[in-house]
Amino acid sequence: MSGPDLSARFLGNAAAAAAGAHSVSGTGDLLAALGRIVPAGSPVYCPGLTELEKAAAPLFPNRVADCMAAEVTVEEVFGAIAETGTIVCVSEGGRAVQAGLLPAHHVAIVRRDRIFATLDDLLAVVAGAPPTNITLVTGPSRTADIELTLAIGVHGPERLDVIVA
């Protein structure tokens, strides 16, 4: 499967799991998308570790150093899986996996060339020497524990946006 097909498949499946699905080309486009997605003035955790995060960080005047105090996390993630519409968060490189758990809104940026076609493709890469934490995230936190009625936003984020850049 080629790049654009993978990206479309990933975004389609992410949207089916109730994530906001976005595709951008270039940094200007990414910043414009973030401007639309992230409510202005909200406390944002953006670690600023990768090129994309460094480019995004100045967009948020109210940046906080601790994800616990943030309402929104904006971060670049390890990768994505087209088959399931999943983003892959790992603890490698000192990444706080809780950044995508504690705030109510998680915005995950994934590079187009980091989209794996299938679960097998991802696991083949990480299976040998996994980092302390790998979390596959598909859509926002949810439950159906009361009468099997879907409720979004239990302990994790109630809103998840994925941006392919």
Added chain:
Amino acid sequence: MSGAQTSLSFRSNAGKAVGNQKLRAAMKHAADTFGTKRIDAFAPVADVEAMRDRASAIREEVLKNLPRYVDQFVASATRAGATVHRAKDATVAKEIIRKILADRGARRIVKGKSMVSEEVDLNAHLEAAGMEVVETDLGEYIIQLEGEAPSHIIVPAIHKDRRQVGKLFSERLGVPYSDDPQVLTRTARKVLREKFLSADAGVSGANFAAADTGSLVLFTNEGNGRMVTTVPPLHVAILSIEKMIPSLADFPDFIRLLPRSATGQTITSYVSVITGPRKPGDATGAKELHIVLLDNGRTEILGGESRDILKCIRCGACMNVCPVYRTVGGHAYGWTYPGPMGLILTTLLTGMAKSHPVVDASTLCGACVDVCPVRVPLVDIILQLRRRKVREGFSDPKEKAGMALFGKVAASPALFALGQRLAGRFWPVVRVLGGKDVAGRMPAPAKTPFRRKAP
């Protein structure tokens, strides 16, 4: 929970459950919803049967070499920095966990959903030691507030409707009454967030363990499992030994099968793979990770004729389609695990003397076998258990005599015809003699037997 001298009272429990209209309505709704969602989730998957074959073969391989995989897991988890404890039974497991927590001064414990912890009755043991144990899965939280046990292995509060939950929350948490699941969920989020952040330790189960890397794999939807395993400084995981999978590379089919079979989801919101505690340079992970591997009778099951039940991956699909479970709900079974897989595990883990009544809790229709993602031969195993029940003298003597008589009568056309005529004529007497349980509920036979009407 084990050790009780009296046998489980499945028959009277089931009798009560059948008369509980609220429960019947909740179970019907749940079963219908799950049934449809499961079918819809598998519909677009091209090679489901091949996928089930592969998953079944991997589980078979694990059982064939279970001691080796367990040893490998212990070595690799230890290498990853975890401390692994092996517990031969429930008493040992509970005490290991209490001691880990007590030695570190842990008072507030947040818990993720774990059926193995229910099996060993962990909460009561920790509470008796003065610890506060808070269940954080919404369904588990609801039944903990109510003081009940789970009635389904995936959806523990499946027997409760929204009004009951609304009333419970308003009474116990002092919030305004609402029966809107979204509002109730928000209430739980608020109350439990505070618990997560102030907890001394998290206790979780695990769906699987990867033997070659020592990783724990957890499937969750709410995010509480992620909280429990990463926010407190100490994480204790309890799992039974048969949850081994050789390698993380073997997981794709299990990720595809388990959520689809369990809740009809393509994948759960979260799949966490945890390998050891926080290491230098990590910003995530509990500082200390203890893993308790529970045997509690598994090694003995492995050496017996019913070993294939250990292939089970606890998806709950077999109970959702079981006509008995759908009618009576999970509590009637009387122990931790309900439904077809549950009655088998209950019998094997707690012994025939205690659990022989639940061996009857199946119609042998085989719907469970049709849906089992790893091809556990549930009906064959239930039949094995029924033979054992008879061999070991736990069958009802009246039933035994009745069946022997019926065998004789059914083998002779003349006797059978006579029997039909007599039963038709003296039905009111048969009803009284047969007792309320069986004959009392049966419709009267036709005046003219079908055999005489048929050409």
